[in-house]
Amino acid sequence: MTPSAAPPPPAPGPPLALALAGTIMMVPANLLPVLSTNLTGQTRSDTIISGIVALWEDGMWGIAAIVFTASILIPVLKLLGLGWLLLAVRWPPRDGRRRRTLFYAVLDFIGRWSMLDVFLVAFLAGTVKFGALASVEPRTGIVAFTAVVVLTVLATNAFDPRWLWVEASNPDERTAPDPDGPAGQTP
Amino acid sequence: MSSLIAQFHAEGNAARRVACRLCGYEHVRVPLARGQRAGCVRCGTMLEKRGRFGPHAPLAFALTGIILAIPSVTLPLITVSKIGNIRMSLVYSGAGALWDHGMRILATWVFICGTLAPVLLFATLGALIAARRELDPAMSPRLLRAAHALEYWAMPEVHVLAVLVALIKLGTLVNVFIGPGFWCYTAMSVVLALAWRSFEFESTEPAAGARRAFSA
Ligand SMILES: [Zn+2]
Numbered sequence: 001m002t003p004s005a006a007p008p009p010p011a012p013g014p015p016l017a018l019a020l021a022g023t024i025m026m027v028p029a030n031l032l033p034v035l036s037t038n039l040t041g042q043t044r045s046d047t048i049i050s051g052i053v054a055l056w057e058d059g060m061w062g063i064a065a066i067v068f069t070a071s072i073l074i075p076v077l078k079l080l081g082l083g084w085l086l087l088a089v090r091w092p093p094r095d096g097r098r099r100r101t102l103f104y105a106v107l108d109f110i111g112r113w114s115m116l117d118v119f120l121v122a123f124l125a126g127t128v129k130f131g132a133l134a135s136v137e138p139r140t141g142i143v144a145f146t147a148v149v150v151l152t153v154l155a156t157n158a159f160d161p162r163w164l165w166v167e168a169s170n171p172d173e174r175t176a177p178d179p180d181g182p183a184g185q186t187p
Numbered sequence: 188m189s190s191l192i193a194q195f196h197a198e199g200n201a202a203r204r205v206a207c208r209l210c211g212y213e214h215v216r217v218p219l220a221r222g223q224r225a226g227c228v229r230c231g232t233m234l235e236k237r238g239r240f241g242p243h244a245p246l247a248f249a250l251t252g253i254i255l256a257i258p259s260v261t262l263p264l265i266t267v268s269k270i271g272n273i274r275m276s277l278v279y280s281g282a283g284a285l286w287d288h289g290m291r292i293l294a295t296w297v298f299i300c301g302t303l304a305p306v307l308l309f310a311t312l313g314a315l316i317a318a319r320r321e322l323d324p325a326m327s328p329r330l331l332r333a334a335h336a337l338e339y340w341a342m343p344e345v346h347v348l349a350v351l352v353a354l355i356k357l358g359t360l361v362n363v364f365i366g367p368g369f370w371c372y373t374a375m376s377v378v379l380a381l382a383w384r385s386f387e388f389e390s391t392e393p394a395a396g397a398r399r400a401f402s403a
Contacts, residue, residue, distance in 0.1 A: 007211055039360075055356065058359075060355060060356065062355075063352045063355050063356060066348070066352055067352065097210075097230070098229075098230050098231060101209050101210055101230040101232070102230070102231070104209065105209060105232065112342050112345055113345055113348075115300060115342055115345045115349075116345055116348060116349050116352070117349075118293075118297060118349075119281065119297065119300075119301060119342075119345060119346045119349030119350070120349040120352055120353055121281075122281030122282060122284065122285055122294075122297045122301075123265075123276070123280075123281040123349060123350055123353045124281075124353055124356075124357075125281060125284035125285065125288070126276050126280035126281035126282075126283060126284035126285075127265060127267055127274060127276045127280065127281075127353070127357075128267070128274075128357070128360075128361070129274055129284070130269050130272050130274070130361075133269055133270065133272065134269055134360060134361065137288060138284070138285055138288050138290060138293075142290075142293065143290055143292075143293050146293055146296060150296075153339075157339070161209045161210060162209075162210055162211040164210070165210045165211065165212075165229070165230075
């Protein structure tokens with residue numbers, strides 16, 4: 001066994017394709033209604049954004065912010081962030097590898113929180129079932145939204161952060177600490 | 188006191204090596220004292236730690252999780268009432284409602300992420316830890332891959348937050364009662380995080396104290 005395996009050659013195709021598919025699915029996910037609410041005979045359908053606006057107007061700012069972060073901010077941030085990392089793999093900047101690796105770890109961690117809206121719609125549909133009095137039903141937009149979440153999570157997973165270190169694979173650079181920070185110390 | 192201890196490659200046999208899970212840089216394992224962590228010398232990611240809970244923590248957490256899983260899926264999660272009508276929901280009722288509306292793939296997915304994957308992950312971790320003790324190298328790689336895949340899609344903590352958001356939203360519309368299943372499920376999601384962290388990062392290198400005892 002060699003002391004240190006060579007980093008894998010970058011294969012940006014799969015993460016790029018998955019991220020593009022996720023970007024395309026953002027359109028139906030945000031235009032189609034995700035649920036409809038029936039209250040004593042009056043029915044209204046909500047998209048993700050109109051649901052957030054309704055929460056805000058009802059004075060529920062806290063949960064409006066949580067849903068906005070999970071449903072809009074995180075998917076957009078993940079797609080933009082992944083694009084930035086793919087650019088850094090294609091044209092490696094001189095420094096900042098350590099920072100980009102940390103950024104990848106953050107993208108990987110936040111992705112799952114986008115599932116919030118899916119669980120929310122499922123829970124409401126499974127709980128608010130009072131027939132004509134009050135009921136919540138899922139709409140097709142939530143299927144498209146789940147596709148966005150799964151595609152962005154898979155895209156992040158298909159990106160290998162070792163690609164960020166390919167150009168650092170010769171022995172001299174390997175042992176040199178990264179200029180970004182104090183190497184080898186974890187408080 | 189905690190400080191780092193991770194050395195460069197070059198020496199040591201394969202079993203004593205650990206590759207950084209982010210940047211791939213290989214390190215030689217060194218014994219850690221309680222409370223110490225070892226970080227990657229190149230990117231700073233945590234490689235291993237020796238936690239406060241000791242070497243039996245992963246198994247203890249996995250068994251606790253399996254025990255908590257039973258009331259989590261059988262006891263009422265939330266009960267709501269509106270003008271005398273009462274509805275009780277379980278942890279997988281949401282997936283059931285999606286299924287009833289014809290969204291069967293989505294229903295299956297929600298059931299996997301919220302219910303099935305967490306429970307299977309506890310069982311897989313228990314089996315992996317048992318296999319590690321019996322030193323059965325044939326079983327471990329497949330189980331390990333399964334554990335990583337399950338961990339990727341097991342999201343009970345996201346489910347808990349979604350239910351809390353829904354309860355605030357529903358508060359003005361119906362009367363809401365939090366059932367015992369919700370508390371068990373929340374506890375299970377905390378134990379899942381603890382089990383996974385202790386399993387993934389707990390050092391398997393003998394502690395410095397143990398080594399000293401041997402050489403004395
Ligand atoms: Zn590293």
